[in-house]
Amino acid sequence: MFRRAVLGRLAKLELGQLTVVDRCGAYEFGQVGTHGLMATINVHDRRFYRDVVLGGGLGAAEAYIRGHWDSPDLTAAMRVLAQNTEVLAGVEQGAARMLRPLRAAANWLRRNTRAGSKRNISAHYDLSNDFFALMLDPTMTYSSGVFPRRESTLEEASLEKYDRICRKLQLSPSDHVIEIGTGWGGFAEHAVKNYGCRITTTTISEEQHAYAERRFREAGIDGRVRLLKQDYRDLSGKYDKLVSIEMIEAVGEKFLPGYFAKCSDLLKPDGMMCLQAITIPDHRYEDYRKSVDFIQR
Incomplete structure (x- = not known):
């Protein structure tokens, strides 16, 4: 039943081609077309289908962690699925939707109060700096970059992003900048070295704080x-400029008004703020806000 439901949904793929290989054979869905998107996933355990039906995208991610499926080119597989989000949304609307209240209740216990934020940030960012260094570029940037050229490296994209933020804020040596969310210190180092400003930056991650402290020194x-x-x-003071790079995702919807009120309070009357955030199409937001995604899990 679970297998039939998943394969039936994949039969509606419109962009790209996905081949599913399990113990019963190989099945092709969609077509390559002019965009050339094609990928293969290998199902090693039939529980993969159950996980997808009952958990949607989150279930698929957890099934991957358990080794229930893999792909010879995971990036290509994600690209095919990303191009067909509207088609695959049907999986999220089925049995997976019935389990949302349970996941939402568990997620409520992890809400971003002061104590909750500390626990949540520590659980993610304090895994160890060496761990994050395995996948991040030399700037240790853990946010989206701006690729100036198709062949640009991830490091170049991170530096271009930092510089674009500096330009948008019109940074100068006379500016005192408040940064909400230090990360590993990449933006602060770039801004100070290239624009001569002063920066006050904060993080509640022990590992990030230790890394950034050493980096600045x-x-x-x-x-x-x-x-x-x-x-x-708990921040105080008045600043010329404010920057927050993909930190708002850790605020929590309930706390957004307070977050923006604090940003306003920290800025001088003629101050400027630059916020980088991960976005979602408007028509998907209402459904998403009631769900628990992989990173919240």
């Missing part, structure tokens, strides 16, 4: 960077 900019280990709600 070794770069010789610790005299122009004030590194805090403080929840954004």
Whole structure:
């Protein structure tokens, strides 16, 4: 039943071709077309189908972690699925929808109060700096980049993103910038070295704080960077510019009004703010806000 439901949904693929291989054979869905998208997934355990039907995209991710399926080119598989989100949305509307209240209740226990935020951030970012260094570029940037050229490296994309933010904020040596969400210190280092501003930056991750502290010291900019280990709600002072790079995702919908109120309070009357955020199509937002995604899990 679960297998039939998943394969039936895949039969509606419109963009790209996906081949599913399980113990019963190989099945092709969709067509390559002019865009050339094609991928294969190998199902090693029939529980994969159950996980997808009952858990939707989150179930598929957890099934991958358990080794129930894999792909010779995971990036290609994700691209095919990403091009067919509307078609695959039907999986999320089935049995998976019935389990949402249970997941939402569990997620409520992890809401982003001061204590909750500390626990949540630690659970993710304090896995170890060495772990994140395995997958991040040399700038240790954990947010979307801006690729100036198709052949640009991830490091070049990160630096271009940082510089674009600096340009948008019109940074100058006279500016004092508050950064909500230090990360591993990439933006602060770039801004201070290239624009001469002063930066106060905060993180509640122990690992990130230790890394950034060492980074600023070794770069010789610790005299122009004030590194805090403080929840954004407890920040004070007035600043010329404010920057927050993909930190808003960790705020939580309930706390968004307070977050923006704090940002406003931290800025001088003529101050400027640059916010980088992960977005979602408007028509999917209402459904998403009631769901629990992989990172929340």
